Amino acid sequence: MDITRNSLHLPKDAPPVTIPCCIKTTNLSLFYGKKAAFRDISLNLDRNSVTVIMGPSGCGKSSFLSALNRLSDFIPCCEVEGSIHLDGESLLEGSIDRTVLHKRVGMIFQKPNPFPMSIRKNITFPLREHGITSKRELEARLVQVLVDVGLWDEVKDRLDTSALTLSGGQQQRLCIARALALEPEILLMDEPCSALDPISSGKVEELILKLQARYTLVVVTHNLSQARRIATHAALFWVKDDCGCLVECGPADQVFGSPREELTAAYVKGMKG
Amino acid sequence: MSLWQKDKAFLFVLSVCASLAGVISIFIFFFLAKESVPAMAGIGLSQFVMDETWFASENQYNVLPLLWGSVLVSVGAVAFATPLGILSGLFCHFYAPSAIAGFYRSMVHLLAGIPSVIFGFWGLVSLVPLVARIHPPGPSLLAGVIVLGIMILPTIMVILDDAIANLSRLYLNSTVALGVSKWGALKGLILPNLRKQVGVSILLGLARSIGETMAILMVCGNVVRFPTSVFNPIRTLTANIALEMPFAMNVHRSALFFTGLIMMVLVAILMSTAQTRTSRQA
Numbered sequence: 001m002d003i004t005r006n007s008l009h010l011p012k013d014a015p016p017v018t019i020p021c022c023i024k025t026t027n028l029s030l031f032y033g034k035k036a037a038f039r040d041i042s043l044n045l046d047r048n049s050v051t052v053i054m055g056p057s058g059c060g061k062s063s064f065l066s067a068l069n070r071l072s073d074f075i076p077c078c079e080v081e082g083s084i085h086l087d088g089e090s091l092l093e094g095s096i097d098r099t100v101l102h103k104r105v106g107m108i109f110q111k112p113n114p115f116p117m118s119i120r121k122n123i124t125f126p127l128r129e130h131g132i133t134s135k136r137e138l139e140a141r142l143v144q145v146l147v148d149v150g151l152w153d154e155v156k157d158r159l160d161t162s163a164l165t166l167s168g169g170q171q172q173r174l175c176i177a178r179a180l181a182l183e184p185e186i187l188l189m190d191e192p193c194s195a196l197d198p199i200s201s202g203k204v205e206e207l208i209l210k211l212q213a214r215y216t217l218v219v220v221t222h223n224l225s226q227a228r229r230i231a232t233h234a235a236l237f238w239v240k241d242d243c244g245c246l247v248e249c250g251p252a253d254q255v256f257g258s259p260r261e262e263l264t265a266a267y268v269k270g271m272k273g
Numbered sequence: 274m275s276l277w278q279k280d281k282a283f284l285f286v287l288s289v290c291a292s293l294a295g296v297i298s299i300f301i302f303f304f305l306a307k308e309s310v311p312a313m314a315g316i317g318l319s320q321f322v323m324d325e326t327w328f329a330s331e332n333q334y335n336v337l338p339l340l341w342g343s344v345l346v347s348v349g350a351v352a353f354a355t356p357l358g359i360l361s362g363l364f365c366h367f368y369a370p371s372a373i374a375g376f377y378r379s380m381v382h383l384l385a386g387i388p389s390v391i392f393g394f395w396g397l398v399s400l401v402p403l404v405a406r407i408h409p410p411g412p413s414l415l416a417g418v419i420v421l422g423i424m425i426l427p428t429i430m431v432i433l434d435d436a437i438a439n440l441s442r443l444y445l446n447s448t449v450a451l452g453v454s455k456w457g458a459l460k461g462l463i464l465p466n467l468r469k470q471v472g473v474s475i476l477l478g479l480a481r482s483i484g485e486t487m488a489i490l491m492v493c494g495n496v497v498r499f500p501t502s503v504f505n506p507i508r509t510l511t512a513n514i515a516l517e518m519p520f521a522m523n524v525h526r527s528a529l530f531f532t533g534l535i536m537m538v539l540v541a542i543l544m545s546t547a548q549t550r551t552s553r554q555a
Contacts, residue, residue, distance in 0.1 A: 074449060076371065102452030113447050116466050125461050126451040175447075182451065 028082035037063040038244030055237035060244025106179035112171035114163035145177040169200020312527035342507035353422030358429035385427035393491030408504040412494030415503040436470035476547035486511040
C-alpha cells in the first residue's frame, strides 16, 4: 500500500512523498557498552500486521523495540549498528526529526504510566506539544481515541479527575489512547499486559485485534497463548552466546503450525522457554 | 536463652532507645518553659511586645525586632536558595552531561558538611566588605541572607534533586516516546508536579535557617532594630541568645530562655507542617 506523508528527515517543509510502507531492519545490532543485547536481526514488519516477538528474558526483545523508535539514544553508552528503514527512509543515518518519528511510531510500556494529571490532559498535553491548539480538534480527538480503546463509557463523566484514580487496565488503555491520539502508523508494545489482571489483559488483547485494521503493531510478550491469539506474524528471539538473536520469523500460522527450526517447535509446544 | 526470649530482650532495648530519643525533645521543651517562667511572671508577656526595644540593662525586653530579624533573614535565605535549587536540579537532570552533574552534586554535598563558623568567617572577610562597597556599613541583612542561602542550599537541592529524579524516572521515557520536547516535559509535567516538594523544601529550609546562629552572628551586625533596607544590620533571636547568655543574670537570663522557647515552637510548627505534607504525599 502506498501512502502520502511527511518525511522523517529535515527540513520539515519538504513536500510529502509517496513511499511504500513498512519497517525493515537489516543486520541490526544493539550494544550496551561492549556487551551486545542482540546481534544481526533482520526483520520486516508489514503494514496492518500484528507481529509478536517472543522469547526468554534477556534475549533483547525490549531493546529491539527501543531501537525501532530510537529511544535507545537516551540510554547512556547504548550503540545501534545495522540499518532500520521506515518506509524506505533510514532511521539511523543523518539527522531525523524526532518529533515526526515519535508521532509516527508510538510506544506502550510494560507498566501503565499515565501522567499525574487529569484523564483529559493525559490525551491533550502531548497533542498541544505537537502544535494542536484548537479546542474543537482537541476535544474531537479526545473522544475519538477514548471510544477507540473502549474507555469512553467508563470515564466520560470524570474526564477531569486524576488519571491515577483509574484501575491498572484502564490506565494501560488510557496510555494506548494517548499514543493513538497522535495518529501513529506503528505501535510498539512492550509486554502491554504483563502488569494486568486476566480480565484487563483480555480487554487489551481485544483492542490489539481491533487496532490491527488501522495500525501496524509490534507486541513483545512472554505469554505464549496470548501470542497465538493475537499474532498475524511471529518472531522468536533466543539467547545464544550471551547475546540475543533471531531464531525464526514468519506468518503466525507457519511459526506456530509448522516451524522450520527445532527450537521454535519446542518453544511453541511449551517445552522450552 | 530461647529465641523468643532473645527477641523479647532485643525489643526491650529497642523500645528504650526509641523512647529516649522522643523523651529528650519533650524534656528540652519543658526545661525551656520552666526557665522562662520567671521572665513571664516578672516581666509579663505584654512587655515582650510593648517595650521600646531589647536592651536588658535598662529592662527593655521587646522580642519583636529580634523575631522580625530572624524571620526576614530566613525568608530571604529561602527566597535566595529555592530558585537556585530548582534551576540547578533541572540543569543536572535534563541538560548537564553526567560528569558535570555528578561533580556539581558532590560539591553541594560537600557544602552541607562545611561548619557554619567557616561560612561566617568567609562572609566576614569576603562578603561583608563587598556589601560595604555597594552600601555601608557592610554587616547587614543582605549579607546574612546570602550566607544563610548558601548554607541551606544543600537541604533544598537534595530534596528537589530527589523529586526530579523520581518524576523523570517515572515519566521521561513516555514523554520522549510521545515526541514531547524536553522543555515541553519540564513545563507541562515536571514543574507542576514539583510544587509539593518545593513546599516541603521551603519549610525545611526555613526551619534550618531560623535556628542558624554562628554565621549569622558574624555577618549581620547584631544591632537591635527593625531594618528599613537590606543594607541595615539586624540581630536575630539566636544571635541574641549567643551574645547575651554569657553575662545574663536572673530575669534577663530567663527572658533569653523565653526567646529560646519561641524559637523552639516556631521550628516545631515548621517541621511538623513539612512532615504532614510529606506523609500526605506518600
